[in-house]
Amino acid sequence: MSFAISLASILSAFIISGIIFVFSNVDPILAYYNLFRSFTNSALLSEAVVRAIPIMLVALGLTLAYKANFISVGGEGQIYVGGIVITFLVLWNAQNRFLPDPLFMPIAIIFVFLFSSVWGIIPALLKARFETNEVLTTLMMNYIAQIISNYLVIGPWKDPKGYGFPHSPPFPEYARFPLIPGTTINSSIFIGIFAAIAIYVILAKTKFGFEVKVVGDSYSAAKYAGISYSKVVCLVMAISAGLSGLAGMSLLSGVIGRLRPDFSPGYGYTGIIVAWLCNLNPFIIVLGSIFFGGLLVGGEVLQGSMGLSVGITDVFQALLLITTLSGEFFKRYKLVWRR
């Protein structure tokens, strides 16, 4: 029954988007074929996996936060913070050579994680101390991080040899994630897979994971059980933001190779949808991210071949989220005929 409802939810999202296609004079079958072309073509599928990495990292981090009922939407900003930190390390190391090449990436991963964590702890502390609404604070911090990142790349960190283009100097080879041979997929995917296992273990096997779930179920029960709300929420957000920061690093060191303005096309928001749609299950999130990565590639195919805006992928994602949420209603309540 529950499976049937999920299927019905997904189908309704398809039908509604199909209606939108028809209204915009687009053949829906052709549009869907393009939107899901990634799954019929190995080169495009490899692109889908590339896009899935940052989405996966964000969604896995958010899973932990959502389990604690901390509705963070700060992934996008944390991606930018991660991007700022890795660019800073690259520029600094280029001047001082403080690390031997092979050690750079492992140390950088730790630094990116830690500094992004600090950024993520801020809204957690504010919620624990002042009961500020975390949706609003994390969202505001997204705008702030993006403005700072864009300021740096247009101002002090602009490539002096970049012919005036707004981007940082290119990252040297030792600051790039090597590609998996034969594919365009970079090795940061292993961070994603490791994170999925880690989040699963934390939630299923540790005392901290238990505390997270108690806090998420009931604030007062947690208090009664002697669990510190602020400790749990801060730790949860530290991990969540750290992973999103790594998503930013994965984008720059794995794909783009330098800091650019507005370098994340909304992966932080796609991560939110993926986390909810995959029912906060770490392993389903890995698969779901690849599905959504494919959708994003499909959106670009649509834009390239049919001149449609990539915005349609956002529409489809949102519709999917709404229909799935609605499906929850029918799973929770049994429909009973009454005379």
Added chain:
Amino acid sequence: MDPMIILTTMFILMVQEGSILLIATLGEIFTERSGILNLGVEGLMCFGALSSFIVYYLTGNWVIATLAAAFAGLMLSLIHAFVSITLKVNQTVSGLAITILGLGLSSFIGRPLALSRVRIEPLESIRIPVLSEIPVIGPSFFNQNPLVYFSYVMVIILWFILYKTSFGLNLRSVGENPSMADSLGINVFLTRYIATLVGGALCGVSGALLILGYYPSWYDGITAGRGWIAVALVIFSSWNPLYAFFGAYFFGLVGTLNATFQSIGFRMIPTDFFRTLPYLLTIVVLVIFSSTRFRRRKMPASLGKPYTREL
């Protein structure tokens, strides 16, 4: 430069920016007073802006364009209403979905407009006699386009509805204690639907003011987080339309600092810093006004909680 001119210019920009925030904040106050949290404001504003832009471009009639924006906001908020009132789904998540949907639809439908760089003439200001002669206040508050005047009027109308009519009393009691309201014979579901739809329509209108008043052409992400600031302003104004008036113009003023400092050639701090100010200030304001002392008395007691009728 003459300080009076600088001050007047600042105030004019403040009213322009503030009125956009004001209409959206009023809409969200009306919705939240009934107990429904609609985090879709950003999406509703953006979709409203696009709808009014298209209709204004086609008809050249700002009244029809504004109505189109209201209708667009209403239709999107109908989804939120159905999902969160009838299906009793998590309102935070549903609101986020509405935001993504609104932004995505606007980007999808608006792409040809963004590419062709279609332009419209901004709405003309109407000078109010006598009042517009007051220094600083006059040219800023009383020489604006009709939608700005609409925002002033809505403050009074919404305040009157909420506090002086029986419908307003019902709406507030539904937001405080729905089961009590239900037992008194108030239709909780209908009241919440009305509040959500009216609020959504207002958010759409605020998008209309944004684009018809100040942006001659359409581009992606035109709302730039204003919808989220409006959601925060609701807390800032303690769910009261009258306070929203002051809150919105305060944020409007902050939003103009960037332009003001640029115009007087202030270079000590990078201007990008001023661009972060509205967002930073929102966080500061949230911290101050979320502390228990301010909030506990004011927040509608069942905000964000779905109502299920006991059988």
